[in-house]
Amino acid sequence: MKPQFTALFGLAILLLPVHLVAQAGVCPYSRVNESILVESYWQYRYTLHTGTNQVIHQGGAQFPSYLHFRYDNSAEISTNGQYSQSSWSVNQGRLMLHYRQDSIYCVQRPDPNTLQLGFQAPNSRTDYLYVFSRIDAGQSPFQRPWYELPTILVRKDQPTRTTGQDTPWWAFWRRWQRPATPPGPPPIPIRIEVSGGGYYGGINPVYRQYVTINSEGRLIREVQTKRDGLMVTRKNISRSELEDFAEWIQENGYFELDREYDCTDQECHRRKRERPRPMPLQTSITIGQRTKIVTVPIWGEDNRHVRYIDHPPLIDQIVETVYRMADRQEIRAKK
Structure with missing residues (x-):
């Protein structure tokens, strides 16, 4: 183009x-x-x-x-x-x-x-x-006008106590209080999104399927079907598990993948127009300053058990891992 x-x-x-x-x-x-x-x-x-x-x-x-x-x-x-x-x-x-x-x-x-x-x-x-x-x-x-003051980010930190700051009559009480620990570096931004995939059809067709995980480990899954409407589920993933997953994604070369894996033969192009209609799969992953979006127009097997597009297995592994996290049952302690 x-x-x-x-x-x-x-x-x-x-x-x-x-x-x-x-x-x-x-x-x-x-x-x-x-x-x-x-x-x-x-x-x-x-x-x-x-x-x-x-x-x-x-x-x-x-x-x-x-x-x-x-x-x-x-x-x-x-x-x-x-x-x-x-x-x-x-x-x-x-x-x-x-x-x-x-x-x-x-x-x-x-x-x-x-x-x-x-x-x-x-x-x-x-x-x-x-x-x-x-x-x-x-x-x-955009240029800031000359008459406008700069934007200042104000953050209040707990000051670290030092020897001699307290008055003598309560200094003995301060000895049992540890100095405040200075804040560490901010966590690396991580965002994982998986949307689409599969085929639109059946008794209760899926209009929309979307899963996102943000840096805080908040997982949100949205599924909208013809019969049930929009269903939203939320849960939390630990930051350590999210960081391990992000490290595994980088080590396996996700950011080196192509932006799109499309059809290479006429049968595949013809399948795009047939019913049940395929729903393109899209993965979008941000780790630090790097963002990668990968699209597969036909993902998964249809009712004839045919896989139409040859794409890296890493995409399947990422999608399966995200959906396992979304389907995982949270265990709550009894009161």
Whole structure:
């Protein structure tokens, strides 16, 4: 695809008038903390078709797009070098941000490091997601006005007690109190996402299947079927287990995989159009400063027990491990 066409297609996607994704004007995540966005900078990464979990457009050098949410509820927008401003506000999970007039987005899965904005294309019931990642101010094209004071991050730490600070009459009591331990380095950011896979069909077809694990080990699984609707389960994974899993992923070369493993023969391409319709599998893993998204358009065997796309076994191993974590029963101590 030519770079000029990619840029024009991306601009057309971003400038589509949007409607609210959820039914009856209600977003699925209504409790969105507005402070996550105040004085934050975001870079556009890709657009996701939620029905198939397929990335239909990617940002980057060919299509740079940035957002800056200011403390006074104004926003700066830079897309392909073109600068504009807008007001912004958050109410019941709805983000009012004017790419065009009266544009409303649903904030999906609020996260301090990832911003996902859901919308629907005009005259369509198809849902899409704009996915942004948080960046530092220096990584954005926005310039701070000369009259504006710099942003200062204030963090209160427990001071370490030293000898001689206490008055003599209670100094004997302080001898049994240990000095405060200085905080260690912050943990490495880890985020693991698995979406899609399998085939759409049967008595109770699956519309959506998504699992995410954040740096704190919070695992969220979403499954939406025709009969049961949206089901969300949450559980916690220990940080040590998550770090071991991330280390294993790196050692086995996940970040060296191709971005997509697609069909190589006509039978495979023909299977994409047949029923039950295959749902593309997508894995997105962030460890530290590295992020990798791998897509497999047809994943798993169909009712004829045929495997259509040859992809590395590592992808299957990662998916199986994530779903084992999601299916694991939590053991609670009896009171």
